[in-house]
Amino acid sequence: MFKFFMILFLFSGFASAESLRWAADTESGAPYVFYDAESLVMTGFEFDLVQALSQKMNREPRFVQNAWDGLILGLNNNLYDVAINGIEITEDRKKSVYFSEPYYATHVKIITKQGDTRFKKLSDLPSFKIGTLGGALSERILRSEEGVKIVTYESEALAHQDLLLGRTDAIFLDAPIAKYYSEVDKRFQIVPTEIGAMTYGIAISKKNPELLKSVNRALSDLINSGELKTIYEKWGLWNAATASLFGDTTLNRLKPTSFDKYKSHLNNDRSWKDKFEIYQKVGPLFLKAAWQTIKISFLAMIVAVVLGLLIVGLRLYGPRPLQYLTTGFVELIRGTPLLLQLFFIFYALPGIGIEIPALWAAIMTLGINYSVQESEIYRSGLTNIHKNQIEAAYMLGLTKWQTFWSIQLPQAIKLCLGPMTTDFIALIKDSSLVSVITLVELTKTYSLLSSTYYEYFGFAILTATLYLLIGMPLVILSRKLEQKLIK
CATH class of the missing domain: 3.40.190.10 (Periplasmic binding protein-like II)
Structure with a gap:
């Protein structure tokens, strides 16, 4: 019974451990943070550092993928607690974030x-x-x-x-x-x-000075106990500069086992059997990424269609002030890059207290961007409908909105179906940009895995095939609908 309560106590302590959200970029990230080519498990000397650091701090590490040049920006927007990814300690970076003692x-x-x-x-x-x-x-x-x-x-x-x-x-x-x-x-x-x-340091938001103290205490323990040196020796990275930094002049004690393991997996002359095993291994990751792309693209297109209809309705039939407002909105969105819009919604808005999760920020940005293009397609379709039909509707007593929904819109759909399909295919491809806001979709997965296995050509063919498979059903459906509407 005593053992049971001890186990229960230990488990409850572990379950209640506070998380430590840490960010890095794993794309061609050796030896810092990367995926092992054999097991596809995250590894690297900074990964080992985070595990040891979290244990000292009694916190549960939770990884967040982000592009290297966006790590500081994401940190200041509270997307994670620390950034650890070979970030050099410089005076200009110190103005934006705290740095731990050099590690x-x-x-x-x-x-x-x-x-x-x-x-x-x-x-x-x-x-x-x-x-x-x-x-x-x-x-x-x-x-x-x-x-x-x-x-x-x-x-x-x-x-x-x-x-x-x-x-x-x-x-x-x-x-x-x-x-x-x-x-x-x-x-x-x-x-x-x-x-x-x-020197490299752990970046921490200036809103969190207490975390800085905790990290420095844990780092000091790892240095003084020799645990950090052991990690560097395993990875073949213990050097004179770090020895001087730590005040440790002892020679290497351990063989670089992690470095040797890394070298053993570097093989550019793979047999077809080896390649087949690799594709079996990475297949589920590509499928998971494809589902992420599908989810983002379809939800964004729904937003684009609904918002596009609203924009064109207000622009053509709304009060004069709203017509001017929607026209200005269309020109603003159409005249600025999609990437800038992503950065604005995900990174700039938190500065005024509006925080949107990465997935919904991606859906909203793509949806808003393509709603403008959709509205232009609808406007073109609506203005091509003969005026006699509209005048006849007014003579029958229909209002502008009734005429729009009952007469103009059904005919416009017939004219717009082709351009809408093209738009949706373009949106699927543009979804690759969302990797800059911590999301891992199909193109980002290609980048991560191709740099892990140096299999650029084959993985590119696989990625392109998945994009085609995502868009092809819509193309087929669109053609069938067009044929049906023509009849």
């Missing part, structure tokens, strides 16, 4: 194709095309060198691919990235020179 120290490396001897130091880079990650400290260092032709990337894997294709002359990346993408591939070489010392 890792490193530098930047120049990476070239094997055998290229042109680059030995930073001053050798001007006049050449150099790839780097956008928004990272490495980009700022490059911008301090006059004459460097900078090419920015969102993905480490794509930066390496472009170097191989000759689109850039070299790439300039943090040392941990160089180790996991360049050192393991004989087609690349890393220039020995260490450039631009930097």
Whole structure:
């Protein structure tokens, strides 16, 4: 009985543990946070850090996917509690967020194709095309060198691919990235020179100073106990700079087992059997992402159709002030990019106290954007109806709204069905933009998995096929309805 109550007590304590929402970008995220190619389980040295940190803080870690360049923005909008993703501690970032004590120290490396001897130091880079990650400290260092032709990337894997294709002359990346993408591939070489010392910190909102204290206490415990060093040793990332930061001059004690495991899964010469097993493994993830795309697209189209009808009704038949208002609204939405509208609804509105969950923000933004296009389609259909029919309706005593719903709208649908279908197909494709507001849909899943397995071509074919399968039933249905209406 005593054991039963002890187990019950422990379980209740675990269940009541407060969550720690942490954000990172897993797209080509090795060695920070990424998906293991064999098990498709999240891993990485920062993933291990979060697990150890959460345990020290007695909190339950809960992951939130977000694009790297949106991590600070999402943090300040309370989408998560902390951001941990190789974020360099800089003075300008300190103005926006708190940073924990540094948990890792490193530098930047120049990476070239094997055998290229042109680059030995930073001053050798001007006049050449150099790839780097956008928004990272490495980009700022490059911008301090006059004459460097900078090419920015969102993905480490794509930066390496472009170097191989000759689109850039070299790439300039943090040392941990160089180790996991360049050192393991004989087609690349890393220039020995260490450039631009930097430290990584855990970003925390300035609205949460108590969390900063808790994180720093837990980090201090992990450093003093040697747990953090153990994590870095496992990943082959323990270095002199971090040893100096921690005041620990002891040598490596452990083999880099996690790094060795990562290397063992890097195989560009896969057999058909290996590829088939990979596709079996990732199939459910692609289907889940396809369902997310379907859900967002269909709900957004419902919003677009309903709102589009309202807009065209007010624009054509409403009072003069409402006609001007709706015309202005149409021009505003039509004249601004969809991506900007997504950022405004999801990131800007919380600044005035309006917080909308990511899924509904995506549906609303796509729905509002396409409602304007729908209203223009309806307006075109309605204005093509012969005036004699409308005049006859008025002579029979029908009001403007009765004429609209009973006579004009049914005929307009016949004229608008084709353009509406085209609009919906375009909306399905534009739903790929919602990954910038923490949602993982079909295109984002392609990006994540292709950078995990380096299977860009095959996964692109699979993704394109799924998009076609999503849109094809609507195309077939639309054609059948058109044929029926013509008859």
